[in-house]
Amino acid sequence: MSASGNTRSRLQTKTSQARVPRRFRGWALATPPMLFTLIFFIAPLALLVLYSFGQMDILTFQISFGWTTENWRTVFTGIYASALLRSVVLSVVSTALCVLIGFPAALGMTRMPARMQNILLLAVIVPYWISFVVRNYAWLTLLGPDGMVTRCLEAVHVVDVGKDLRYTSTAIVIGMVSSYLPLMILPIYVALERIDPAVLDAAADLGLHGVHAFRRVVLPLSAPGLIAGVLLVGVPATGEYTIPAILGGGKTLMVGNVIRDKFLGVGDFPLGSALAATLMALLIVVLVASRKRIRQLEDVL
Amino acid sequence: MKARKRPLFPTIVLGAVLLLLNLPILAVAINSLNAGDTVTDWTGVSLRWFGEIIGDDRIRAAFWNSVVIGLLATVVSVVIGVMTTLAARLLPKRAQTAFTLTTYARLILPEVVTAVGLYLLFSYLGIGFGVATVVVGHALFCSAYATVVIQARYAGISDRYADAAADLGARPMRAFRRVTVPLLAPALFVSALLSFAFSFDDVLSTTFLSGPDTETLPILMMGMIRQHVTPEVNAIAATVMIVTLAAVALLVAVTNVRSVAGTRDRPQS
């Protein structure tokens, strides 16, 4: 009847439920998601790496595994390398723009009265929910030779008259920034909101005002949000497919488009896999490098 | 941060941002009402194109596909989100970290990588591409979003209410039903909405994982854009926007947006 001595629990967390079933329930609950992740996330990634070492026979389109590194060598040459480079560059530029634009915007949001902030949040999130395709397609119309934006820019003499801004790298960047901006603004906003106003008061009390207070107090404290934003924007942007497909029009290629062509066009799985795996490796490196900051991501998100 | 003064520069930028984000939407909305045949010539206001798209079988089929896939992906994602959140709370630290890692990995890794991987998997296993494969592809990232949203909410409520419920005599299942679920409800709703929106909207995974019979609306639109920019696309786009906005209006009516954004609830005193 008495179970005094053997109720030792290894768990650090306090329990308000029965002792024996607790961990069992935990694992029971965890199994379906775990299986899902293993089968549909981990396994595919492993397959990617595997396939990247195979080769495709040009004549028969048969995939065989000869354990060659040829694909990897191809990836880093010629048009593939330049596509990779272009993707990284466009992604970095877009991310940087998002930071430069998004941070002040988030700051402005925090200074608004509470009710306005609700509305502003919506005004920022809602566009993000409205179809990706729709929005970027809209840019297409806005940036054409007769498009509204082009005409405005012509009016202030930023561009020549009759210029077609579509299908350029610029268009892609515009599309990416307008698509990903909410993902940058949101984490920064949340991080800024978490800053205790008392801290700012203390800073002012100690003689830090305006720009100084910003640089030495606000910026460091909002860093987790910034990092979250950069990761949420920069990483997916590198592999972006839809935006270059619409706004790049087949002329400006990013890695995403190349990969699609390789898989669904030519059927060269090994090469495509190598490309995808390169992308993955690149980003894993970035993630590992910012490992410490990712734990702070949890807080912000 | 509630400061007394409103700084000029950030406010201007904010305004520009709102313009940037919403301009395309307005452009599409306005253009969809264009009575003319081409996108650029404005010949008057008309609902003509909406009529055209409703009548088009292919468009209707694509819409229906998107809706079905969206609903399925939503259900799967929310269920995974809930299970992951609850399991993580009950398991030791190491398991929790593993869950967190895989969740964020799915959020951050470019969709092209995961989509292509799934393509390889299904090809290798000889599984035909159709609704199921697309749902899996969508659920992969939608469930990550769902998990994050639900977990954020759960973190704000869990332990003390669980303790109180148990203390008052509720067994775990009943405590879950009577306390946890009602308190999680806003998060469940939001994550469902998010999942549906992302799924409905998805191009990349769908491109790789759909079969000949599973054309979704975004894919259809992409095709139409590629070939020939027709006014019908505007109407489709406008319709999609209206549906999304309706969902958002519903969301706003039901919850407090700021708590959704994850800012910590101030403790009740």
Added chain:
Amino acid sequence: MNQSGEWAVLELRRLRRSYGDKVVVEGIDLALEDGEFFSLIGPSGCGKTTTLRMIAGLENSTSGTIVLEGRDVTGMPAYDRNVHTVFQNYALFPHLTVAENIAFGLKEKHGKGRDVRDKVQHMLKLVELAGREHARPRELSGGMQQRVALARALVLDPAVLLLDEPLGALDLRLRRQMQLLLKQIQHEVGITFVYVTHDQEEAFSMSDRVGVMDQGVLVQVGTPRDVYGRPATPFVADFVGARNQLTAKVIAQEADTADVDIPLFGRRRAPTAGGLGSEAIVIIRPEVATLARSGTGAKFTVEDVSFQGPQTSVLVQGGAGVSLTLVRPSHTIPAGLVRGEQVVVDIAGEDLWVIPTR
């Protein structure tokens, strides 16, 4: 069985809680009577909340037994125990109304019906919240929320009610009101209360008995008078406000008195619990020393005079580094007493209390 031969409603036997190497609660032995108001006091981190949670079943014990109404409930999960808690942060379910909150546990046992409604109404009246059944927790003030939490636990007719620093978040005046209300209710309902607090005054004013904890150990259990008048250790003496502790030489020792030589005062015969070495600590409670401008006693210099209304606190400094804090009814303090004045302070042996040095 406790001292008076009655069956204890709650017994803790060598209850212990450790996390790896860290021992949070160190072998507690305690027996509570039915209908008793018992307070568990001690500084933050002493393990009192952990003990409470173990009684509730919200935390596992590492070893030891918990016996409730004669049954061993040590392995029993919280939801099966007839023990309920009023939490520090109230933990009222925000999505339920006041009435639904109170009825929460009832529904687990009884289901719906008029029985439930009657009990809820009765409780609302008891905690003086009649008419508020449809309010939501967020509409209520802290004091009201606390009362709902109380009602919610009491309505289930527990064998023991646990309260974890329930009044901590309230302001002073509200706290006093709630203290009275709690005492009243406990009397009316006749249930054993186990009350955890770090506020010694609060505990003393409400409890039948008090238990003092220090770093996981239950150091002393007794009535407030006992604990205050006869603290078992220097720590307890300190904690309950028996502030003046002087080290004295022990000249002779008997069963319950000791002859001690107190610096500046000389020899006194004082009560003790025994177990003294060659030196001992003499506790001079602030209210037992007398003070006058002249007369018998040791000479001291006034350091500070604090008029506090009905009483005045005087800090005096003597030779050999001895300083005392006296708290006397204001009319017994010489008028116009100022810093620097010479006064005489006297103590009577029977008012003192002697404890071992360690």
